[in-house]
Amino acid sequence: MSERFDPQQADIRWQRAWDERQCFRADDASDKPRSYVLEMFPYPSGRIHIGHVRNYTMGDVLARYKRMRGHKVLHPMGWDAFGMPAENAAMEKGVHPGGWTRENIANMKAQLQRLGFALDWSRELATCDPEYYGHEQALFLKLYEAGLVYRKESSVNWDPVDETVLANEQVIDGRGWRSGALVEKRKLSQWFLKITEFADELLEGLSGLENWPDKVRLMQENWIGKSQGLQFRFDLSNGEAVEVYTTRPDTIFGASFVAVAAEHPIAQGVAERSPEAQAFIETCRAGGTTAAELETAAKLGFDTGITARHPFTGADLPVYIANFVLMDYGTGAIMAVPGHDQRDFEFATKYALPIPRVVAANADEACKPFAGEAESGDGVIVNSDFLDGKSVDEAKAEVISRAEGGGWGQGRTVWRLRDWGVSRQRYWGTPIPFIHCADCGVVPVPEDRLPVVLPEDVDFQTPGNPLVRHPVWKHTDCPKCGGAAERETDTLDTFVDSSWYFLRFASQPADRPFDPDTIAKWLPVEQYIGGIEHAILHLLYARFWTRALARVGLIDVKEPFASLFTQGMVTHETYERRNPQNGQTIYFSPGEVDRSGEAASLKDDGQPVEIGRVVKMSKSKKNVVDPDEIVATYGADAIRWFMLSDSPPERDLPWSEAGIEGCGRFVQRLWRLFARYDASASGEDKALDRKRDQTVAAVAEDIEALSFNKAVARIYELASAIEKAEPSASRSAAIRAMLLLVAPMMPHLAEEGWAAMGGEGLVAEAAWPEVDPALLVDDEVTIAIQVKGKLRDTLTVAKGMSKDELEALALASDKVQRALDGAEVRKVIVVPDRLVNLVA
RNA sequence: GCGGACGUGGCGGAAUGGUAGACGCAGGGGACUUAAAAUCCCUUGAGCCUUGCUCGUGCGGGUUCGAGUCCCGCCGUCCGCACCA
Numbered sequence: 001m002s003e004r005f006d007p008q009q010a011d012i013r014w015q016r017a018w019d020e021r022q023c024f025r026a027d028d029a030s031d032k033p034r035s036y037v038l039e040m041f042p043y044p045s046g047r048i049h050i051g052h053v054r055n056y057t058m059g060d061v062l063a064r065y066k067r068m069r070g071h072k073v074l075h076p077m078g079w080d081a082f083g084m085p086a087e088n089a090a091m092e093k094g095v096h097p098g099g100w101t102r103e104n105i106a107n108m109k110a111q112l113q114r115l116g117f118a119l120d121w122s123r124e125l126a127t128c129d130p131e132y133y134g135h136e137q138a139l140f141l142k143l144y145e146a147g148l149v150y151r152k153e154s155s156v157n158w159d160p161v162d163e164t165v166l167a168n169e170q171v172i173d174g175r176g177w178r179s180g181a182l183v184e185k186r187k188l189s190q191w192f193l194k195i196t197e198f199a200d201e202l203l204e205g206l207s208g209l210e211n212w213p214d215k216v217r218l219m220q221e222n223w224i225g226k227s228q229g230l231q232f233r234f235d236l237s238n239g240e241a242v243e244v245y246t247t248r249p250d251t252i253f254g255a256s257f258v259a260v261a262a263e264h265p266i267a268q269g270v271a272e273r274s275p276e277a278q279a280f281i282e283t284c285r286a287g288g289t290t291a292a293e294l295e296t297a298a299k300l301g302f303d304t305g306i307t308a309r310h311p312f313t314g315a316d317l318p319v320y321i322a323n324f325v326l327m328d329y330g331t332g333a334i335m336a337v338p339g340h341d342q343r344d345f346e347f348a349t350k351y352a353l354p355i356p357r358v359v360a361a362n363a364d365e366a367c368k369p370f371a372g373e374a375e376s377g378d379g380v381i382v383n384s385d386f387l388d389g390k391s392v393d394e395a396k397a398e399v400i401s402r403a404e405g406g407g408w409g410q411g412r413t414v415w416r417l418r419d420w421g422v423s424r425q426r427y428w429g430t431p432i433p434f435i436h437c438a439d440c441g442v443v444p445v446p447e448d449r450l451p452v453v454l455p456e457d458v459d460f461q462t463p464g465n466p467l468v469r470h471p472v473w474k475h476t477d478c479p480k481c482g483g484a485a486e487r488e489t490d491t492l493d494t495f496v497d498s499s500w501y502f503l504r505f506a507s508q509p510a511d512r513p514f515d516p517d518t519i520a521k522w523l524p525v526e527q528y529i530g531g532i533e534h535a536i537l538h539l540l541y542a543r544f545w546t547r548a549l550a551r552v553g554l555i556d557v558k559e560p561f562a563s564l565f566t567q568g569m570v571t572h573e574t575y576e577r578r579n580p581q582n583g584q585t586i587y588f589s590p591g592e593v594d595r596s597g598e599a600a601s602l603k604d605d606g607q608p609v610e611i612g613r614v615v616k617m618s619k620s621k622k623n624v625v626d627p628d629e630i631v632a633t634y635g636a637d638a639i640r641w642f643m644l645s646d647s648p649p650e651r652d653l654p655w656s657e658a659g660i661e662g663c664g665r666f667v668q669r670l671w672r673l674f675a676r677y678d679a680s681a682s683g684e685d686k687a688l689d690r691k692r693d694q695t696v697a698a699v700a701e702d703i704e705a706l707s708f709n710k711a712v713a714r715i716y717e718l719a720s721a722i723e724k725a726e727p728s729a730s731r732s733a734a735i736r737a738m739l740l741l742v743a744p745m746m747p748h749l750a751e752e753g754w755a756a757m758g759g760e761g762l763v764a765e766a767a768w769p770e771v772d773p774a775l776l777v778d779d780e781v782t783i784a785i786q787v788k789g790k791l792r793d794t795l796t797v798a799k800g801m802s803k804d805e806l807e808a809l810a811l812a813s814d815k816v817q818r819a820l821d822g823a824e825v826r827k828v829i830v831v832p833d834r835l836v837n838l839v840a
Numbered sequence: 841g842c843g844g845a846c847g848u849g850g851c852g853g854a855a856u857g858g859u860a861g862a863c864g865c866a867g868g869g870g871a872c873u874u875a876a877a878a879u880c881c882c883u884u885g886a887g888c889c890u891u892g893c894u895c896g897u898g899c900g901g902g903u904u905c906g907a908g909u910c911c912c913g914c915c916g917u918c919c920g921c922a923c924c925a
Contacts, residue, residue: 004878043925083925156923167923215844219920222843291921295841324841328922343841417922424923494925535844537922569919614851615918646852646864652918654852658865665878666864672879709853713863720863723880784859789906791859818892829905835858839905 005671005749007635014751014762015116023764024063024118026074028507028518035066036074036522038502038561040530040538043080044104044126048111050570050617051531053627054653057643057745058567058706059529060117064744065703067118068768074522076505077112077119079105081128082429082494084167090460097428098456101128111628116636116747118764123505127497132504133430134451135513139500139549140492141433141444146552148194151442154421158186163463165425168290190423191432191490195544199224199415202543211563213650216535223536225416230400231331232409234258234308236319242266242308245330245414248337249403250395253384254358255335256348258308259301259322264332267321270304277302277321284323291326299324299347311408312385322347330414338374345374358384359392420541422493427458427466429491437478437485446479452487465489498538499545502528502560519555527706528561532650535566565706568652572623574612575600587612587622595657614654625655634664637746641666644708644745666716667749670742673722674753677735685730690778691721692734693771699741700768708745715741737769784835785810787819803830810836 018024039059042052056077063075079101086097093100105126112119125132143149157166161179165188170177195202203224206217230249233241242260246252260266262284271278280302300323307316317335324343325334338348338355348355359379360366366382381387387395403409423432431452433445445452455473458466467473467489478485500513502525507518530538539561546560575588575595588609594601601608617624630639641663647653695718702711718738725731736757743750743763754763778799783806785793793815797806807828810816816838823840830836 040925045925080925085924165923168921169924171923219844223921225843292841295921297841346841421923426923493923495923498925531925532845532919533925536920538925648853651846651853656851656865659852662865668878709863713854716863782859786858786906789858789904794859815892827905829858831858835906837858837905 005668005752007637007667007748008632010752011114011116011631011636011748014748015113017751017762018116018118018764021762021765023762024073024075024120025122026076026120026522027072028521030072032070032072034074034522034526035063035071036506036525037063037066037527038074038076038505038525038529040528040534041078041080041498041501042108043083043085044101044108045085046104046107048108048115048627050625050627050655052112053115053639054570054643054649055529055531055567056112056115056117057640058565058649058708059527060119060640061644061703061708061744062527062529062706064118064747064764065700065768067764068740068744068766070767073118074123074506075117075119076123077117077121078124078501078505079108079126079128080494080498080501081105081126082133082491082497084426084428086428087426087460094461096456096458098128098454101126101428114631114636115627115640118747123508125501125504125508127430127494127501128428130451130453131510132501133497134453135504136430136492136497136500137433137445137450137452138447139513139554140496141447141450142552142554143193143548144444146548148197148548148551150192150194151189152192153187154190154192154423155185155187156190156425158184160184161463164465188423188425190421191488191492193420193422193544193548195420195541196415196417198544198547199226199417201547202417202540205543205547205559209559209561209564212561213564213566216532216539216564216566219535220540223417223540227414227416229330229412229414230396230403230409231412231414232311232403234311234317234335236266236309237307237316240266240269242319242333243331244333244335245412246335246337247414248340248396249399250381250387250390250392251337251340251358252310252312252335252399253387254337254339254356255310255317256338256354256356257317257336258319258333259325259336259344259347260319260333261325261327262321262323263327264321264325266304266306266319266333270306270321274304277304280321284321295324295343297323299343299350301347301351303351311403311406318353320347320351328418329416339370340374340376342374342376345370356383358382358387363389420493420495420544422496423490424493425465425489426491427454427460429494430497431467432488432490432492434488435476435478435485436488437481437483439483440478440480440485442488443478443480443485449479467491495538495541496545499541500549502542503546503549503555514555516555519557523555523557524560524562527563527565529565529567529706531569532566539564565649567649568647569616570655571614571652572617572625572655573614574621574623575602575609576612577609587620589622590625590657616652617655630660634660635667635748637749638663638667641712641746645712646709648709649706666719667746669719670738670746670749671753673719673735674739674756676722676727676731677753677757678727678732679758681727681729681732683726683728683730685725685728688721688725688728688730688734689772690775691718692730692737693775696737696741696769696771697776703744712745739763740766740769781833783810783833785813785816786835786837787816788839789837790819792816792819799833801832803832806830806832806836810838 037059039055063073067073081101086101089100090097157171159166159176159179159181161181171183176183227247229247231245233243235241262281271281301320304319306319308319336344338344339357340359360382361379378392381390381395400411433452435443437443455470474487476487503514506522507514509515542560547558549555550558575593576585579586594603600611642660695714698714699711722734739750739753750763780796781799783795784791793813825838825840827839
């Protein structure tokens, strides 16, 4: 064996060997137990980000481990290839989105392959392939036939200068990110998927997802937002009526005004007669459209002069147009109860409206003033006529039943979840397969005319959607009447593409999206791994598509991901200086900075730079490192090892130069350790045998729990134990076991060592080491001896010693006697094999 | 604003309610070397009256023989919010 392990040679050699043997091809037909390991597929931005390396390393370790445990493994990779960055590149650099994307894919694929991931590349797909999106169009039409697709008016962010629809992230302080023009809301007829029809199912289904993080289930539950409440009618002073929805009918006597959204018909009606109201609505429209902006904006209102008659008291309540009322939720109008809702409280304070108390801790506190904020907690109803003294729940039921009895309202379940708008007024996406005919209306493209393929010859130098401007593409004939007609020019949200790719990975016939029998052989995904940022949207949409496809009979799976893991981000220090002229922060990349010991200085001028916070790697802060450079310096195994070390995988991982150097050193240390392997060594080292099998068992558990950082720590311990041991058959066995333990994590090193030790075939096809259960239990344990809960001594005793013996041994300890200092022992707590606590 | 998480040495972190700080990084000391790199060994929470003692898991309370872990109340940081992927 040579002195040093040379990753640059070894990595490539073994990657070739795996490729030649097709080691990682998933075999549909095998009757081994199955494992579908999937990481969220990347957007082909051009370069692999270190976060990808972390994500795919985790999946790779699991996939390789499962294969060692005798499973057939499906571990595929593909590209979430549609989306805005390609169009931005087209506008900025004059390149074609398709060409740009395919070039990026080729680059990133090479980068992934250089990292040695055990992927089945034969199943690679890109969502921008007509083959893929053609099947997607077919599925979309199936959902249309099932009544799950419809069109309705919906507003978008319109940039009047660029003549384009903007995504929320492209709107900055109410202005278009490129043009700087004030963004308008514009109503368009758009395509929607009826996810709300599955709201109950998606909510119920969460309880079965035991291997999902609780936090993700909770976030989805809140997102779906089931609420039981009362919808009822206020008669208005102008002869009209307004329907409001409230989740707190128990507080109805605390209502002091009524508020409607700016888009509400009542508000629109008032605006027709009042220029001031019109102006107010305009102000609301100018504000941001996102929920966060709406809800953090200062509460603003406009008194319409209309009043609403309270159904119980007959009081006249003022009706306001308010910027914090959402048109999309409930009825777009609310009864405002300032005492018990914080938003209403702020509004009432601002406009000097009454803030009555109708819930109190007890009846004696019926007149207690509010401490500067609303009280939304539980309590007893006060100041509410017939509701006085009732609990919140009793009062809710009572009010609903009276409203229903009186015919002016009824109990209603309302969901926060809204239908999914999938229309995008963009080129680089899946064309929505419909045709608009003047005579026949909106007509689906017949299946035999799919796919509807994007035109290649498009121009991004003029504003607007290239599909709309294209000279011929949209002109076609109506499938029904044969007359001249136009194609739909909207494309699908890219979340649609990622809502079924895991099915296509499992089965990819040419003539259909997938084959249900093959799907049944792989799905559900055993382990799905990706970023927490997808906790709600992507994961909810994918769950919805799976259920929708099951409903139309295409598959027999309801939940796509049996187990979900959300990994943390990779972070890095920032290096910065403040520009004294304008106070702006200038960032420097790690490559520009000399970072030794406590301080950091700029290589260029030798002057210090400030070490900023450790934050998510981003181009704007320049705190990024390039995986390629790391691989070129340290090899694939070192970067993989870094990704698994130290930080728990669900938490952020701070990148550091020192850390990767340490990983590089450990690769070499293991190599030297493998060099000590001696098949002919004899002699037994019982303690090492024990350590070996305990480590093998623990690492297996850790990998299955994705606790890679713990597995790494145990591997370090075993390495130290082997290094300290004298040559023996036990030591050689431990070295061999060590090699197999690290094989999923550092596969190139493992192959190289395996070959050097004279192992059969490839480690990639080897089995996980067996353990002797008898070796897993220690025969001695260390017992903590406490006096009054404080540690005073430890004793090493035979495992399983009786309570009485332990107590006697504890009392016999000098240290214990000194700590007791003659005090009488009143109580003794003995936990066998753990501790003795003497309470004086 | 609403929803979700997180908080332990200089740093990343470990710890079924039972010995806080495993393991790694960084630091200090030493060996080897003409020297360096590499490697190996020792050491490293703070304080003190140093055979040992006291304090110590964001802050303040509580439950318990015993709390990093459970409960209540704060503070701080981060993530998501429906057209970014």
